Amino acid sequence: MSLTQSKVEAAPPTTLFLFGAHGDLVKRLLMPALYNLSRDGLLDNGLHIVGVDHNAVSDAEFANKLRDFITEQAVAKGQEPDSVLDPALWAKLEKRISYLCGDFVDGATYQAIAERIQANGTGNAVFYLATSPRFFSEVAQQLGQAGLLKESAEGFRRVVIEKPFGSDLRSAEALNACLLGVMSEKQIYRIDHYLGKETVQNILVSRFSNGIFEAFWNNHYIDHVQITAAETVGVETRGNFYDSTGALRDMVPNHLFQLLAMIAMEPPAAFGADAVRGEKAKVVGAIRPWSKAEALKNSVRGQYTAGVGDKPGYREEGKVDPASQTETYVALKVMIDNWRWVGVPFYLRTGKRMSVRDTEIAICFKPAPYSQFRDTEIDRVKPNYLKIQIQPNEGMWFDLQAKKPGPTLEMENVELGFAYKDFFQMQPSTGYETLIYDCLIGDQTLFQRADNIENGWRAVQPFLDAWREAGQVETYAAGEDGPQGAQDLLARDGRRWHSLG
């Protein structure tokens, strides 16, 4: 589970307050993750889960709603209703679920929380802000004022914050300042759900536990790196949020920069929170700050129009401005100014309604010298790629050139590969299990530190500033892999995108 623990034990008794208890996150991800942790014996009997929200429901109604939702979701995905939740396991978990009705801006809510902690017989408490971001500062302040963030020998106090963490550099700095005004960095767990993915954690383990990688992991051998998060879904019911956010803010300073950091960071001295987060903050901080002109040249924005099937274009989606200039696709070129990576471009792209779902990192190596092949039929030696696929087909593949059997010299791409599913039996999980467990045991390795968040925003701020003043969003038909400009971005450097899938 935790990267720093070799022996997995049940997390200590804690009261876990879920603010925004009626929201999607709690139903879809947090509660199923808590169920999975309980199935795996990782929750202590002294764990109490308390939903906090403003609608008045009883403890039983709250727990039943969660149970019904989890079952319906799984059935909709084709599971048999009886196989979704083990009745005995659920009954055990249900006993620990309760509800607290309260307004997030009302001091009385926090008095009730204090009483609940007192009644539960453990001083340990985690406050999970699964709320709209507009409540993050308010809830933190209220917790602070009510004295609920004071740690003592009787227990720890931790706050979990979901993304979006700010909407630009200034707002992220302001939010960090507000949080750090009422608690210490050690108490703050900023979540990026990409870090809960096994394949993302595996980048660290693969890079640093296999001696072979370090030898060629630098600008002598690597030509460039491509990081892609392609989605087939559109904005669906999230038009309101998405139209004021866009693909850049939604995906780049958080998820894509986490992947970039995993690939580009220096080896940490240990798998501890300080060492890992220190190296990540350093490498994201080394991303070159583009001028506005450079930011425009090195970025492409796209918006999907109607395409395959009967799916609407972005501007026809619910709660989206019909003249919206918000990007649903972004491609960027960034450079990392340190000794390992100087001269190696990192190309990033992410988009909605693309042809396939594919989150991958493609590391393109410099081609072999060509002289041996000069007098042969081979007109070009293709570069080797190492593809690390995060989802859906989790694993790693090396592209090699091999001689095709036959009398002439012909080459073909072959693959050396490792697919997770061929080696490991993975229990169904949401990706939040590790993150919740790590928070309960106090391991911050997979959570974002303040400087990491701010460095991420610092690197994307030039794009936000440049776009506000110039340039336009291009279009791409749903089902295509982004606008023409994205192809041109790489073509100008004599490169092309690695094919998706």
Ligand code: BG6
């Ligand atoms: C979320 C974004 O943070 O990540 C969504 O807000 C996006 O827009 C999602 O769809 C992608 O996550 P995953 O795990 O499906 O790659």
